[in-house]
Amino acid sequence: MKNKSQFVYVTYISSTAEKVWNALMDPEMTRKYWAHLNVSDWKVGSPWKHEDSSTGETRLVGKVVESTPPRRLVITWASPADAQNQDKHTRVTFDIEPAGQAVRLKVTHDELEPGSDMERGITRGWPVVLSNLKTLLETNQAMETKALFAHAHKQG
């Protein structure tokens, strides 16, 4: 257990649980704050993929493990090269709960290999994705996603 790492990210968004839930799975929304399309029918057991919105390249693949709208979504998360390699599959849990006038979105990313490229990538990525999602839902205006993600995909 301890040889895999886990990261937890939280943001508070002045919005509704339904809107946040929808923003995680609607490719037209993810394009705006994530510069990628999240594509799936989002049924438990179905595959999902994370597609670069400018090149169409698939960057991540996985499966829907649990879906309790609009509260909890659990997916697996792997690079396409590791699609068949279960050991390299990581897991992401989105928990959405009411917090006064806002909602609290918690992202738990676990089953990560310490020191891996995936770990480096997601620790850079989640703060960007979450603060961008917050901005989009609160102001209806996304940040310049391309500029933001230019760094996220650079190795090093």
Place this chain on the structure above:
Amino acid sequence: MDRVFKALADPNRRKLLDLLRADNGQVLGDLCKHLDMSRQAATKHLKLLEAANLVVTVWRGREKLHYLNPVPIHEIYERWIGKFERSRLRALYDLKEELEKDHEK
């Protein structure tokens, strides 16, 4: 945002964040080993960090794990750093790191 700046305006709390950055998901006891303060004082600092959303806690059985949450810091970055400045600032930062590394040798 006031809470974030207030939470960061203390060297002990910054040290706690550094410890979590080095090893995420620690319990209070582990954090205290690296700190020159009582458990009560550390608990108080962690509460302030949690109120500022810079630390998130997760229960695993009876253990309370502490995680660094850098999202509010990223929001501050977004607010004052424009898109055209990002790559130049990054280059400057890399240069500073490089030169200081040489200097230490």
